[in-house]
Amino acid sequence: MTRFNNRLRQVVMLFIIALLAFLIIKELYIFVPGFLGAVTMYILTRNRFMELTAVRKKSPRMVAAFFMLAALLLISLPAFFTIKVMMPKIREVFSHSEELLHGLNTLSKKVAEYTGTELLSEENIARAQAFAGNFIPTFLNSSVTILGNLAMMFFFVYFMYVNGQEMERTIRRIIPLREDSVEQLATETTNMVRANAIGIPLISLIQGITAMIGYWIFGLSDFGLWGFLTGVFAFFPVVGTMIIWVPLTVYLYGQGLQWQGTGLLLYSLFVTGNVDYLARVTLMRRIGDVHPLVTILGVIVGLGLFGFMGFIFGPLLLSYLILLVRIYSHEFVELNHNGHPQPSAEDQQGSGQRI
Numbered sequence: 282m283t284r285f286n287n288r289l290r291q292v293v294m295l296f297i298i299a300l301l302a303f304l305i306i307k308e309l310y311i312f313v314p315g316f317l318g319a320v321t322m323y324i325l326t327r328n329r330f331m332e333l334t335a336v337r338k339k340s341p342r343m344v345a346a347f348f349m350l351a352a353l354l355l356i357s358l359p360a361f362f363t364i365k366v367m368m369p370k371i372r373e374v375f376s377h378s379e380e381l382l383h384g385l386n387t388l389s390k391k392v393a394e395y396t397g398t399e400l401l402s403e404e405n406i407a408r409a410q411a412f413a414g415n416f417i418p419t420f421l422n423s424s425v426t427i428l429g430n431l432a433m434m435f436f437f438v439y440f441m442y443v444n445g446q447e448m449e450r451t452i453r454r455i456i457p458l459r460e461d462s463v464e465q466l467a468t469e470t471t472n473m474v475r476a477n478a479i480g481i482p483l484i485s486l487i488q489g490i491t492a493m494i495g496y497w498i499f500g501l502s503d504f505g506l507w508g509f510l511t512g513v514f515a516f517f518p519v520v521g522t523m524i525i526w527v528p529l530t531v532y533l534y535g536q537g538l539q540w541q542g543t544g545l546l547l548y549s550l551f552v553t554g555n556v557d558y559l560a561r562v563t564l565m566r567r568i569g570d571v572h573p574l575v576t577i578l579g580v581i582v583g584l585g586l587f588g589f590m591g592f593i594f595g596p597l598l599l600s601y602l603i604l605l606v607r608i609y610s611h612e613f614v615e616l617n618h619n620g621h622p623q624p625s626a627e628d629q630q631g632s633g634q635r636i
Contacts, residue, residue, distance in 0.1 A: 315433030317594050323441045324474045345442035349435050363513050387534040462608045469604050473597045484560045485515040491556045495548040499541040575599050
């Protein structure tokens with residue numbers, strides 16, 4: 282009876298803990314990308330941080346502040362340079378609005394000729410106007426969310442740095458698995474995060490270089506600049522590179538360069554647009570020994586759950602699922618030769634004591 286009461290109290294306690302965790306995560310879900318960014322930053326710099334603080338006896342708070350400042354510069358300088366480069370180009374595009382409209386009409390006729398679909402139909406124009414009307418509020422809300430997550434990322438990672446060893450000991454203690462299984466989880470997490478954190482910038486670089494080659498082939502001036510901007514926007518999922526090459530295609534049509542515009546359109550769709558997936562599959566396989574299916578399916582899942590950070594933590598979730606199934610099979614399902622569950626070392630020791 283006492284054992285039943287203890288089990289009941291345990292179930293009630295676990296239910297309360299799960300309920301409270303669900304309510305907290307539900308209200309703070311908007312900051313999940315910031316937390317995941319902090320985890321990524323901690324994993325990437327953990328060994329160096331431990332070396333500076335534990336071996337060289339530097340102040341953990343000072344080292345944490347230095348790492349955070351370096352990360353802030355690494356994030357803000359490319360963003361500042363991109364905005365500074367883009368603003369003159371955006372003003373130049375809008376100063377030639379007639380050529381832009383002419384290019385759109387030409388592109389619409391060319392697409393209708395090959396596909397039978399008219400881009401500038403009344404329905405599509407109405408949708409574009411509605412999108413333009415909602416763009417500024419959406420953009421402002423997204424900017425505020427990004428800045429909020431950036432601030433939360435530094436807030437989280439500071440305490441991860443300062444209390445890192447205690448945090449790791451606590452996590453290892455509460456995970457209800459054997460030590461070798463916990464070590465597997467830690468190794469899988471480190472490898473996957475590092476593979477994606479290194480692989481994503483490399484993939485963007487490859488996509489930028491590929492796009493730059495296309496811009497050079499089809500006669501665009503400043504093809505190096507446009508290639509750089511394409512690589513920057515390749516960080517954004519699905520429509521990232523289109524932000525650059527679609528206006529450039531329209532510009533070529535507006536200048537009367539129809540075959541160059543058609544060539545760039547096809548090149549961007551079939552080469553620039555697909556090199557991302559090819560590079561992701563091959564690089565992730567080489568850097569982190571990540572199966573291509575885990576990479577592709579994980580990114581699809583992760584983008585819906587975590588936004589941009591889903592590029593890293595989507596494949597990690599899928600890898601966790603596969604690894605946990607393997608651990609469960611190893612710890613609870615494997616049978617000995619007699620058809621009974623294989624006893625653990627602790628069980629054998631306990632049996633010996635009881636005898």
